[in-house]
Amino acid sequence: MSLLEVKDLHVKVGDKEILRGVDLAVKKGEVHVVMGPNASGKTTLIMTLLGYPGYRITQGEIVFNGVNFNEKPIHERVASGLFIAFQTPPEIRGVKLRDLIRIAGGRDPWDPLEGKKETIATPLLEKVGLDPATFFSRDVNVGFSGGEKKRSELAQIFAARPKLMVLDEPDSGVDIDSLKTLGLDLGDYIRENNCAALVITHYRHILPYIRPDKASVMCHGRVIVTGDPYEIFSKIEEKGYCEYLGVCPPDMKSLVEREKTYEQDSQVEKGTG
Amino acid sequence: MSKIPKWKRELAKLAREAKDKPAKLGPDIDIQEFESSTPGQEVLSNLTELPEEVQKSAETVGISPQERERSGSFFQYDQSVILACAHKETPEVEVCSTSEALKKYDWLRDYWWKVVPVDMDKYTAFAETNQHHGYFIRSKPGARSIFPVQACLFMGTQRSIQCPHNIIIAEENSELHIITGCTTHPSTNSGLHIGVSEFYIKEGATLTFTMIHRWGRDFEVRPRTGAMIEKGGTFLSTYICFKPAKTLQMYPVAHCVGEKSTARFHTLLHGMDDSLLDVGSRAILKAKGSRAEITARAIGEGSSRIIARGHLVGEMPETKAHLDCRGLLLSEKAVIHAIPELEGRVEGTDLSHEATVGKIEEEQLYYLMSRGLNEEEATGLIIKGFLDPEVPGLPERLRMEIKKAVQLTTEKAL
Ligand SMILES: Nc1ncnc2c1ncn2[C@@H]1O[C@H](COP(=O)(O)OP(=O)(O)OP(=O)(O)O)[C@@H](O)[C@H]1O
Numbered sequence: 001m002s003l004l005e006v007k008d009l010h011v012k013v014g015d016k017e018i019l020r021g022v023d024l025a026v027k028k029g030e031v032h033v034v035m036g037p038n039a040s041g042k043t044t045l046i047m048t049l050l051g052y053p054g055y056r057i058t059q060g061e062i063v064f065n066g067v068n069f070n071e072k073p074i075h076e077r078v079a080s081g082l083f084i085a086f087q088t089p090p091e092i093r094g095v096k097l098r099d100l101i102r103i104a105g106g107r108d109p110w111d112p113l114e115g116k117k118e119t120i121a122t123p124l125l126e127k128v129g130l131d132p133a134t135f136f137s138r139d140v141n142v143g144f145s146g147g148e149k150k151r152s153e154l155a156q157i158f159a160a161r162p163k164l165m166v167l168d169e170p171d172s173g174v175d176i177d178s179l180k181t182l183g184l185d186l187g188d189y190i191r192e193n194n195c196a197a198l199v200i201t202h203y204r205h206i207l208p209y210i211r212p213d214k215a216s217v218m219c220h221g222r223v224i225v226t227g228d229p230y231e232i233f234s235k236i237e238e239k240g241y242c243e244y245l246g247v248c249p250p251d252m253k254s255l256v257e258r259e260k261t262y263e264q265d266s267q268v269e270k271g272t273g
Numbered sequence: 274m275s276k277i278p279k280w281k282r283e284l285a286k287l288a289r290e291a292k293d294k295p296a297k298l299g300p301d302i303d304i305q306e307f308e309s310s311t312p313g314q315e316v317l318s319n320l321t322e323l324p325e326e327v328q329k330s331a332e333t334v335g336i337s338p339q340e341r342e343r344s345g346s347f348f349q350y351d352q353s354v355i356l357a358c359a360h361k362e363t364p365e366v367e368v369c370s371t372s373e374a375l376k377k378y379d380w381l382r383d384y385w386w387k388v389v390p391v392d393m394d395k396y397t398a399f400a401e402t403n404q405h406h407g408y409f410i411r412s413k414p415g416a417r418s419i420f421p422v423q424a425c426l427f428m429g430t431q432r433s434i435q436c437p438h439n440i441i442i443a444e445e446n447s448e449l450h451i452i453t454g455c456t457t458h459p460s461t462n463s464g465l466h467i468g469v470s471e472f473y474i475k476e477g478a479t480l481t482f483t484m485i486h487r488w489g490r491d492f493e494v495r496p497r498t499g500a501m502i503e504k505g506g507t508f509l510s511t512y513i514c515f516k517p518a519k520t521l522q523m524y525p526v527a528h529c530v531g532e533k534s535t536a537r538f539h540t541l542l543h544g545m546d547d548s549l550l551d552v553g554s555r556a557i558l559k560a561k562g563s564r565a566e567i568t569a570r571a572i573g574e575g576s577s578r579i580i581a582r583g584h585l586v587g588e589m590p591e592t593k594a595h596l597d598c599r600g601l602l603l604s605e606k607a608v609i610h611a612i613p614e615l616e617g618r619v620e621g622t623d624l625s626h627e628a629t630v631g632k633i634e635e636e637q638l639y640y641l642m643s644r645g646l647n648e649e650e651a652t653g654l655i656i657k658g659f660l661d662p663e664v665p666g667l668p669e670r671l672r673m674e675i676k677k678a679v680q681l682t683t684e685k686a687l
């Protein structure tokens with residue numbers, strides 16, 4: 001049984017249908033990469049998984065660990081083991097990063113009145129390479145650089161110990177050296193905890209660290225293809241999304257035709273693999 | 274009969290003339306409607322002798338009945354002073370009632386109604402003709418007290434008036450910290466509080482004043498406050514009102530009269546039910562190099578109305594001041610009205626402000642929920658953050674008291 005199953009998911013934001021029948025499955029412990037051109041609906045899919053208001057499911061379902069998630073409030077989804085690292089997390093003045101890390105880990109915010117040393121957030125900050133001395137009491141995301149935001153999200157995942165972590169572009173805006181440390185931390189964590197991961201990325205650099213089992217490509221609100229991540233990456237890199245998906249400029253007719261062939265192809269792949 | 278000195282008689286005359294003068298702001302109150310006298314209270318040697326419920330109430334406004342980490346205590350119950358003393362270990366701080374101090378120090382006349390006009394309105398006028406003690410706190414020149422002096426103005430008689438006149442003096446190069454709590458007996462829910470406070474910060478001195486108010490639903494509150502800050506002096510006032518009154522109106526004024534003097538006001542307001550809070554801070558920069566900073570955070574719940582005012586006046590060049598006012602609306606019916614005013618009177622004064630009023634940003638709320646909090650918990654965390662007492666220059670002990678008060682209000686609010 002899959003840990004996460006997304007079946008024929010249609011989602012509207014306002015009056016606009018953005019997801020138009022997404023099918024996607026992630027097994028326990030599986031590392032699954034999602035790619036796709038800008039505006040293809042990747043972030044929308046993630047926000048819908050989380051239950052973010054404004055993302056209205058009009059058809060289809062999300063099943064997590066055997067439970068239908070369609071109507072579940074956000075915090076209950078999180079409590080059942082889903083954790084999402086945002087592409088662009090918001091700034092929250094007055095809320096300290098150390099407190100948020102503790103909350104993600106199911107603890108109370110740190111109360112300095114009690115005087116004890118903080119032992120939950122501190123090691124995690126160290127682990128993701130954020131100096132506890134300065135980041136300990138900084139307001140969440142306020143004035144954080146792009147890379148620092150990614151690390152802060154990572155520290156919160158590590159604290160939460162989810163069954164499935166969903167990362168929205170953990171590698172964008174991160175410099176090469178940082179990508180290495182971030183990738184190593186992430187990879188180690190995934191393997192040590194046998195944690196399933198759904199990782200959205202535009203680049204191949206992170207692949208060696210997270211060692212994905214599968215990749216899916218999204219386009220115009222659907223998953224067009226699912227298969228071997230390295231093969232798919234090579235093709236995309238060689239041809240670009242336009243030629244690979246045959247949808248540039250968006251042309252619904254050719255899209256549907258191509259979809260069929262890809263479906264057949266992946267059927268064949270699945271059959272042989 | 275003791276002879277009333279001439280200066281007092283002159284003040285009494287001014288007060289009589291202003292006895293019907295309405296205040297510029299806030300709903301008018303008929304003082305006659307309130308009980309002018311209250312039962313007397315016994316003098317205590319120790320605050321732990323107070324009835325338990327009184328101690329409990331006092332604790333919610335930052336008062337430590339055990340006097341832990343305090344360099345002195347003052348406690349006024351209705352119109353009686355029941356305790357006033359500085360600790361033996363801190364002889365450089367003086368604590369007594371102003372009525373005592375008036376008898377003891379002839380020079381106190383130089384501080385009496387010198388920074389708040391006696392004829393400002395009917396409330397100040399009443400305070401002169403019907404003064405009910407108040408505290409006198411003074412740090413001697415060069416004194417450095419680490420622990421704050423605590424002062425509690427407690428009201429325990431239904432529909433009564435409490436009208437203290439406080440004088441606070443930080444002498445040259447001294448450092449003085451004060452925490453004042455004003456609150457009521459749990460069974461008292463109406464009354465009139467008129468508190469006059471005059472602050473004098475001498476050359477090179479630093480005074481921090483933290484005041485926490487928790488009132489009952491039918492209280493009328495009219496504090497009247499002024500501060501005079503001399504050369505190089507710093508006045509840091511933190512005002513917190515988390516359990517509001519029926520109506521509260523105050524507009525403390527800091528006069529930066531000395532070069533390089535600094536005034537800072539931090540105000541945290543929590544409007545509930547149908548209360549009206551009309552609270553402002555005003556800083557007048559009268560000397561070169563003087564600075565002021567006003568920050569206000571207001572939370573509106575129920576059908577409360579909060580008017581958050583701020584007024585910066587630059588009267589000299591090389592002065593600089595900033596006003597920052599933020600309001601958070603937690604209910605459909607609450608109203609927060611921010612009125613920032615900047616008044617530059619010379620070239621070379623630099624005044625600025627920012628003000629925002631709105632509800633909790635959904636993006637922040639959902640983000641916190643995505644970390645496992647339910648909606649209420651997430652809202653509470655945002656409020657707590659909004660009210661975070663990041664007040665530079667405030668001793669840790671006082672920061673903790675504010676934090677405790679914030680904790681109390683966010684827990685109550687949800
Ligand atoms: N709240 C919204 N209101 C209107 N349109 C929206 C909203 N959220 C998403 N969209 C639209 O839905 C489409 C998909 O957006 P989404 O953010 O899911 O893309 P993405 O695949 O994550 O892109 P990227 O790679 O650039 O991050 C876009 O055209 C976007 O403008």
Ligand SMILES: [Mg+2]
Pocket residue numbers: 042043044087168
């Ligand atoms: Mg995206």
